[in-house]
Amino acid sequence: MKIQAIKTRIVEVSSYKLTKLLNESLLQIRENSIIAVTSKVVSLCEGNAIPFDSANKDELIENNADFFLPKSGNKYDVYLTIKNDLLVPSAGIDESNTNGFYVMWPKDPQCSVNSLWEFLRNKHNIKNLGIIITDSAPSPLKWGVTGKCIAYCGFKGINSKVGEEDLFGRKLNMTQINVADALAAAAVLCMGESNEQTPVALIEDVSFVQFENNPPSKEELENLHIDIKDDLFGQLLEDVKWHSNKE
Numbered sequence: 001m002k003i004q005a006i007k008t009r010i011v012e013v014s015s016y017k018l019t020k021l022l023n024e025s026l027l028q029i030r031e032n033s034i035i036a037v038t039s040k041v042v043s044l045c046e047g048n049a050i051p052f053d054s055a056n057k058d059e060l061i062e063n064n065a066d067f068f069l070p071k072s073g074n075k076y077d078v079y080l081t082i083k084n085d086l087l088v089p090s091a092g093i094d095e096s097n098t099n100g101f102y103v104m105w106p107k108d109p110q111c112s113v114n115s116l117w118e119f120l121r122n123k124h125n126i127k128n129l130g131i132i133i134t135d136s137a138p139s140p141l142k143w144g145v146t147g148k149c150i151a152y153c154g155f156k157g158i159n160s161k162v163g164e165e166d167l168f169g170r171k172l173n174m175t176q177i178n179v180a181d182a183l184a185a186a187a188v189l190c191m192g193e194s195n196e197q198t199p200v201a202l203i204e205d206v207s208f209v210q211f212e213n214n215p216p217s218k219e220e221l222e223n224l225h226i227d228i229k230d231d232l233f234g235q236l237l238e239d240v241k242w243h244s245n246k247e
Contacts, residue, residue: 002205005190005198011044012099018045018112019119025200029120032211034130034203036187037116039150040094041199042106042133049101057093057102064104065091067242082242084109085225086148088137097195109133109151114215117153128211130154130203134184136193140233147188149180156210157224179209180224 008025009016018041029035043049050060058079062068065081068091074080081091083105092105106112117131131153136145149157157180161172187201228234 001186001203003186003190004202004204005192005196006200006202007196007198008041008200010197011041011199013044013049013101013103014047016045018042018116021045022116022120022200023123026120026202029124029126029129029202030204031126032128032204032206032209033126034132034155034183034187034206034209035116035120036132036134036147036184036191036201036203038188038191038199039092039105039109039133039135040097040103042109042112043103044098046106046112048105048107049098049103052095052100052102055102057095060102060104061091061093062243062245064093065244066246067244069240069242084150086137086150087237088135088148092135092150105135105150106133110153110215110221113151113153117215121154127213128154130183130206130209130211132180132184132187134188134191136188145193147181147184147186149184152180153215155179155212157216157220159208159210177208178224183209 006025008021011021061079065083067082069080071077071079078089081088083091094103113131113133117129121129132149133151134147135150136147138145159177159179161175161177164172166172183203187203191198191201228237231237
């Protein structure tokens with residue numbers, strides 16, 4: 001696998017259309033490539049941000065999270081939240097590299113990634129192309145953040161090995177590979193987390209990726225997520241009292 005972080009112009013809220021930004025930053029895309037774009041840049045281009053002086057951050061987090069734990073129970077004064085079936089801090093809301101704005105995730109990440117996939121495939125006249133919108137989050141029991149996929153298009157997000165045999169003929173009963181998150185983690189590592197100014201990555205030589213000629217179906221998207229009752233870590237997630245402002 002080969003990953004190239006792509007430097008772009010500095011993007012501020014509603015200053016630039018995402019398609020124009022990618023047009024000038026990605027001069028050539030080859031068949032069987034994956035493009036990763038940070039959720040922050042997508043949201044900045046789409047204008048999904050609020051000035052610091054126009055919002056209360058705590059209220060913003062509580063209203064954007066699907067579920068949240070009060071920050072009073074956290075030694076770092078940070079909300080632990082569930083947003084779009086992902087366990088993340090602060091409902092994904094960020095304020096770094098935003099020039100005075102709270103930036104939220106794209107309002108409809110799947111719609112954004114589907115549109116970008118359609119645009120870039122037509123623009124570069126290619127058939128096999130994958131798009132990922134990324135963010136980063138910490139993992140339990142580990143310092144540091146790694147990349148996560150919040151939306152993808154153009155390839156199978158899960159490669160199932162169930163029914164295959166291991167080296168010694170033992171049938172695999174549960175093994176599934178989360179391709180979308182694995183690609184996001186690799187891309188975010190190369191793109192960086194501070195002032196690199198490289199919010200886009202071009203990923204090539206991905207023989208393990210199964211490309212598709214259509215956006216993921218509702219069933220495919222649902223298959224990437226697991227219900228808490230079926231989750232290996234479900235007993236931890238269910239033993240706390242989650243709050244929600246959603247109806």
